[in-house]
Amino acid sequence: MFHFTFDLLNHQKMTTKQVEQVITPAGKHFVGNGFFVHNIIPGSQGLSMERVSPFILLDYNAPHYFAPTGTPRGVGVHPHRGFETVTIAYKGRVEHHDSSGGGGVIGEGDVQWMTAASGVLHKEFHEKEWSKKGGMFQMVQLWVNLPAKDKMSKPKYQALANDQMGVYELENQAGRIEVIAGAYKTTQGPASTFTPMHLMNAHLVAGGKAEFNFPAHYNTALIVLEGKIQVNDESAVSANQFALFQNEGEAFTIEATENAIVLVLSGEPILEPIAHHGPFVMNTKQELMQAFEDFNEGKFGYLED
Amino acid sequence: MKPNTLSTFLTSNIDLKEAFLQLLFSSCQIKQVNKGDYLLQPGETCTHSFFVKKGLLRQFSLDAKGKEHVLQFAPENWFMSDRDSVFFHEPAAYYIQALENTSVYLIDEPFLTNLAHKDPQFLDFNLNLLHKHIRQLHKRVQLLLSATAEERYLDFVHMYPDLMLRVPQIQIASYLGITPESLSRVRSDLAKKNQGR
Numbered sequence: 001m002f003h004f005t006f007d008l009l010n011h012q013k014m015t016t017k018q019v020e021q022v023i024t025p026a027g028k029h030f031v032g033n034g035f036f037v038h039n040i041i042p043g044s045q046g047l048s049m050e051r052v053s054p055f056i057l058l059d060y061n062a063p064h065y066f067a068p069t070g071t072p073r074g075v076g077v078h079p080h081r082g083f084e085t086v087t088i089a090y091k092g093r094v095e096h097h098d099s100s101g102g103g104g105v106i107g108e109g110d111v112q113w114m115t116a117a118s119g120v121l122h123k124e125f126h127e128k129e130w131s132k133k134g135g136m137f138q139m140v141q142l143w144v145n146l147p148a149k150d151k152m153s154k155p156k157y158q159a160l161a162n163d164q165m166g167v168y169e170l171e172n173q174a175g176r177i178e179v180i181a182g183a184y185k186t187t188q189g190p191a192s193t194f195t196p197m198h199l200m201n202a203h204l205v206a207g208g209k210a211e212f213n214f215p216a217h218y219n220t221a222l223i224v225l226e227g228k229i230q231v232n233d234e235s236a237v238s239a240n241q242f243a244l245f246q247n248e249g250e251a252f253t254i255e256a257t258e259n260a261i262v263l264v265l266s267g268e269p270i271l272e273p274i275a276h277h278g279p280f281v282m283n284t285k286q287e288l289m290q291a292f293e294d295f296n297e298g299k300f301g302y303l304e305d
Numbered sequence: 306m307k308p309n310t311l312s313t314f315l316t317s318n319i320d321l322k323e324a325f326l327q328l329l330f331s332s333c334q335i336k337q338v339n340k341g342d343y344l345l346q347p348g349e350t351c352t353h354s355f356f357v358k359k360g361l362l363r364q365f366s367l368d369a370k371g372k373e374h375v376l377q378f379a380p381e382n383w384f385m386s387d388r389d390s391v392f393f394h395e396p397a398a399y400y401i402q403a404l405e406n407t408s409v410y411l412i413d414e415p416f417l418t419n420l421a422h423k424d425p426q427f428l429d430f431n432l433n434l435l436h437k438h439i440r441q442l443h444k445r446v447q448l449l450l451s452a453t454a455e456e457r458y459l460d461f462v463h464m465y466p467d468l469m470l471r472v473p474q475i476q477i478a479s480y481l482g483i484t485p486e487s488l489s490r491v492r493s494d495l496a497k498k499n500q501g502r
Contacts, residue, residue, distance in 0.1 A: 078470065099500075118501075278470055289466065296462035296469055298495030305489075 017249035019235040032075030053269040057143035068134035074125030080116035082281040084144040092137035093130040098122035099301030102157025109162030118152040119300040174208030197267030204256035214266040220245040227260030333410040338403040345401040353411040354386030360407025375480040
């Protein structure tokens with residue numbers, strides 16, 4: 001695999017990766033009663049599943065206050081097949097259970113990486129104790145597509161605690177990069193992935209700069225979770241906004257104009273047909289119909305509500 | 306997944322001329338109905354059937370104890386009508402409610418009759434649809450009289466492949482004539498037999 005050492009002496013070899021568009025997400029909707037999200041991929045103009053593959057869905061729960069309750073809010077039992085769900089927690093705590101026996105709680109800075117693959121049922125609720133107190137809630141949920149050869153592989157679950165993330169301390173006390181998957185420079189993230197990709201949170205202090213370098217053909221994007229940044233000294237991106245990069249050039253710079261947290265995603269596109277309906281993402285219509293049949297007949301297992 | 310307009314639905318069943326389709330469209334109103342709202346309630350009369358373009362309808366009755374009984378669901382490309390009301394001009398016996406934000410074609414009964422008179426192909430098509438509907442009702446009665454809960458459930462999911470993901474289980478149990486607990490048991494027994502297969 002391509003290795004990402006960033007050598008300033010070789011800078012002239014690299015060309016700049018420019019921002020293609022900055023997107024201010026449209027309205028929010030509830031997923032179940034516990035996630036109040038902007039759908040950014042594939043719901044935004046120019047962000048089809050194919051365009052941003054392998055990242056085929058991105059729901060962003062911008063900071064939202066949930067009042068205390070004895071009955072945790074969330075999403076009840078539902079199936080998935082053919083891809084992975086990746087939940088990145090910024091504020092609040094979420095509890096997860098699935099029919100393959102995976103489960104756990106994630107809180108601030110943690111990531112849950114569930115490979116649905118051949119099929120799981122799962123449910124996601126705010127953690128019981130957190131619900132009793134209520135509070136601000138902020139999360140990203142990504143769907144990461146699987147290549148055809150892995151769509152029917154065995155489900156698995158990776159609980160990635162914040163202290164497992166690869167941490168790269170930036171020069172000049174600019175901040176740090178927490179690597180979830182792939183690498184930033186020489187620092188690797190803990191997640192195991194099926195296709196090459198890089199996923200990381202950049203925590204930058206005001207005035208801090210970080211440089212990134214990904215292959216030109218990788219689909220690359222970022223979302224600003226807090227603060228405000230300037231990309232390549234030209235495009236301003238504020239909290240809640242999403243920026244998609246062109247598939248030309250490799251290197252870009254982000255500079256925080258306020259203290260900022262930025263999720264950066266870059267992955268090799270999976271160039272296979274996408275057949276999507278509801279919670280299933282396959283390659284053909286026949287496979288989709290099979291997914292419904294298998295789900296209805298209990299082949300994904302069973303999970304109590 | 307499926308053709309999503311009345312025109313593709315009809316052309317997949319009979320060979321209709323383009324001009325004829327234009328006529329049909331120009332005469333069908335589209336109505337938007339919000340999730341939870343009603344297209345029809347008992348006691349009302351209405352002169353049209355509904356064809357679901359996008360969304361989901363259910364037809365149900367309320368018994369004396371206030372319990373709901375679901376007669377039918379209509380997702381995309383399904384017809385739904387209250388026959389008392391549309392064909393016999395009597396007050397409706399059922400509720401027709403949108404379970405999702407839904408857009409429906411309103412199909413006037415007199416308009417359908419006219420079409421049938423004008424075009425024998427359409428008459429055949431419409432008769433065939435009616436016979437299919439009656440056959441389906443017979444099967445439904447038979448299942449309710451003699452089938453196990455599992456058989457009813459499997460028949461339901463073959464006919465409506467994605468409704469387990471769109472409709473609360475309590476309403477599916479009502480359609481099947483079983484308790485929600487029985488429906489959970491059927492699904493968990495199936496999972497024990499079939500998980501991972």
